[in-house]
Amino acid sequence: MEQSKVAVRRLSHWFGTPRSGLMVLDDVSLSLAQNEFVSVVGTSGCGKSTLLNIIAGLIDPVAGDVLVDGGPVTGPGRDRGVVFQTYTLFPWMPVRKNVEFALKKSGFTKKEKQALVAHYIETVGLKGFENAYPNQLSGGMRQRVAIARALVYNPAVLLMDEPFGALDAQTRGMMQELLLRVWEEHRITVMFITHDVDEAIFMSDRVLVMTARPGKIKQEFAVDLPRPRRYEIMTSPEFVALKHAIVETIREETLKSMALVNGGMLPGAGG
Amino acid sequence: METSPARDLEFEGPASPVRRRNRVKLLALREDIPRSVYLLAGTGFIAAVLVAWSIATYGGYISDLFLPTPTAIIDEGVRQYERGILVQDARASIYRIVVGWFIATLCAVPIGVLMGNFKLIEGLLEPFIDLVRYMPVVALVPLTILWAGIGDEQKFLILFIGTFFQEVLLIMDNVKTVPHDLIRVGYTLGLSRFEILRDIILPASLPGVWDTFRITLGWTWTYLVVAELVAARDGLGRRIMEAQRYLATEQIIFGIIFIGFLGLVTDYFFKITGTYLFKWTKER
Numbered sequence: 271m272e273q274s275k276v277a278v279r280r281l282s283h284w285f286g287t288p289r290s291g292l293m294v295l296d297d298v299s300l301s302l303a304q305n306e307f308v309s310v311v312g313t314s315g316c317g318k319s320t321l322l323n324i325i326a327g328l329i330d331p332v333a334g335d336v337l338v339d340g341g342p343v344t345g346p347g348r349d350r351g352v353v354f355q356t357y358t359l360f361p362w363m364p365v366r367k368n369v370e371f372a373l374k375k376s377g378f379t380k381k382e383k384q385a386l387v388a389h390y391i392e393t394v395g396l397k398g399f400e401n402a403y404p405n406q407l408s409g410g411m412r413q414r415v416a417i418a419r420a421l422v423y424n425p426a427v428l429l430m431d432e433p434f435g436a437l438d439a440q441t442r443g444m445m446q447e448l449l450l451r452v453w454e455e456h457r458i459t460v461m462f463i464t465h466d467v468d469e470a471i472f473m474s475d476r477v478l479v480m481t482a483r484p485g486k487i488k489q490e491f492a493v494d495l496p497r498p499r500r501y502e503i504m505t506s507p508e509f510v511a512l513k514h515a516i517v518e519t520i521r522e523e524t525l526k527s528m529a530l531v532n533g534g535m536l537p538g539a540g541g
Numbered sequence: 542m543e544t545s546p547a548r549d550l551e552f553e554g555p556a557s558p559v560r561r562r563n564r565v566k567l568l569a570l571r572e573d574i575p576r577s578v579y580l581l582a583g584t585g586f587i588a589a590v591l592v593a594w595s596i597a598t599y600g601g602y603i604s605d606l607f608l609p610t611p612t613a614i615i616d617e618g619v620r621q622y623e624r625g626i627l628v629q630d631a632r633a634s635i636y637r638i639v640v641g642w643f644i645a646t647l648c649a650v651p652i653g654v655l656m657g658n659f660k661l662i663e664g665l666l667e668p669f670i671d672l673v674r675y676m677p678v679v680a681l682v683p684l685t686i687l688w689a690g691i692g693d694e695q696k697f698l699i700l701f702i703g704t705f706f707q708e709v710l711l712i713m714d715n716v717k718t719v720p721h722d723l724i725r726v727g728y729t730l731g732l733s734r735f736e737i738l739r740d741i742i743l744p745a746s747l748p749g750v751w752d753t754f755r756i757t758l759g760w761t762w763t764y765l766v767v768a769e770l771v772a773a774r775d776g777l778g779r780r781i782m783e784a785q786r787y788l789a790t791e792q793i794i795f796g797i798i799f800i801g802f803l804g805l806v807t808d809y810f811f812k813i814t815g816t817y818l819f820k821w822t823k824e825r
Binding site for chain 1: 729731745
């Protein structure tokens with residue numbers, strides 16, 4: 271059997287101590303195949319961002335482990351690129367420098383770096399904006415630079431934590447198509463966190479639905495829609511049926527987490 | 542399908558639309574007002590104070606002993622300038638301010654940066670700094686003379702004490718405002734903690750630090766009189782203390798205004814250089 275690119279084995283995590291703290295992840299196992307695009311959806315607070323941060327090596331899990339290419343993850347590393355939801359460009363650097371910053375630790379010559387930076391800036395459609403500062407860019411453009419920065423050092427896995435969450439609906443749609451195009455061009459393993467079911471289905475080969483806190487993988491949906499995908503696919507019967515199933519699954523969990531908060535008083539629980 | 546242009550919606554009126562009167566609401570909450578009004582308000586207020594002062598003094602409502610006339614103050618300034626006292630005093634005071642503030646800043650920046658980034662160092666130093674911060678600097682003057690003598694070193698020490706313990710906490714806060722996600726980006730790009738500190742946290746906090754420089758240098762100015770309280774031969778603060786002895790009110794007031802003016806100049810220096818250096822902080 272082919273070795274999975276990313277393997278998460280029996281991961282559990284608490285905020286605070288296991289005895290008195292809050293359990294956020296409960297025995298999560300999953301794997302990502304080479305070049306697979308997998309989305310993780312779930313109700314807010316279900317621990318999906320924590321899961322991504324653990325895979326990124328930014329959080330040490332309390333139990334379980336993460337393997338990338340068979341090797342255990344012990345901390346952050348350049349085999350994984352991360353795109354965050356917040357705008358994380360360095361505001362004092364122009365676009366070109368922001369992307370080049372990611373090559374600081376690479377052995378490339380100045381010339382090679384410049385060529386790579388130019389290539390990825392073009393890939394995300396920002397040719398001509400090399401010398402613009404982040405404060406001159408729209409939210410969508412900033413996230414495109416962040417994607418270029420996460421790809422330029424050629425990581426094996428791209429981890430994305432609701433990267434389009436702060437963008438307006440129109441921009442978000444454009445960004446999804448752009449990311450798919452980039453992914454098809456560069457073929458990389460992607461783990462994509464989102465709470466937008468449309469987004470998850472549109473982009474992914476597989477959608478994993480997490481339970482309410484403490485997070486577990488509740489169900490897995492394979493997305494067998496043909497690629498390359500265009501946004502029209504979102505109105506196809508297959509898409510809508512899949513969306514219906516996923517939304518139902520998440521809704522159960524949302525109601526469960528609300529029941530915890532409201533002590534059983536479920537506003538609008540019927541239906 | 543044919544789509545009709547929005548012609549139907551067009552207003553069939555006179556060729557040039559009647560301009561609506563552009564009313565500027567000067568007291569709208571947090572709205573911008575015309576720059577000219579803004580500047581006029583500020584200069585107008587100062588002018589009003591001057592007018593009130595003139596009426597009170599020229600009109601003879603207040604004795605010269607309590608408040609001299611504006612011309613008396615100006616004459617005092619001219620007199621001090623012509624006799625070379627003013628330049629000599631200003632030179633001595635500016636030298637003390639600059640050196641005192643530099644030493645304070647040279648210590649405050651690295652210590653503040655460490656405190657802002659390492660909880661251990663924050664926990665180690667903050668209680669002590671908080672304690673010293675509330676000690677009255679004036680009361681420390683006798684001690685500083687005991688420790689540092691009566692030369693310029695004692696002045697530096699007073700200015701240092703007055704500035705450092707406030708500045709270091711402000712620097713710590715500046716550093717803490719750097720978004721945590723920027724630091725996480727550094728980790729994911731494989732940078733070491735030191736590299737993140739040097740290449741991400743420092744540049745990201747620099748605009749805030751620059752503003753701290755502006756504010757703390759202002760504080761150093763306010764401690765000048767305290768520093769020159771005892772055993773100073775020259776200096777702007779010294780001149781004020783001396784004038785007090787002879788009830789030379791115009792000397793006192795001129796000195797106060799002149800210190801205020803110099804403080805304002807340094808303040809604007811940091812403000813203007815700051816907006817020039819950190820254009821990237823301004824959101825569109």
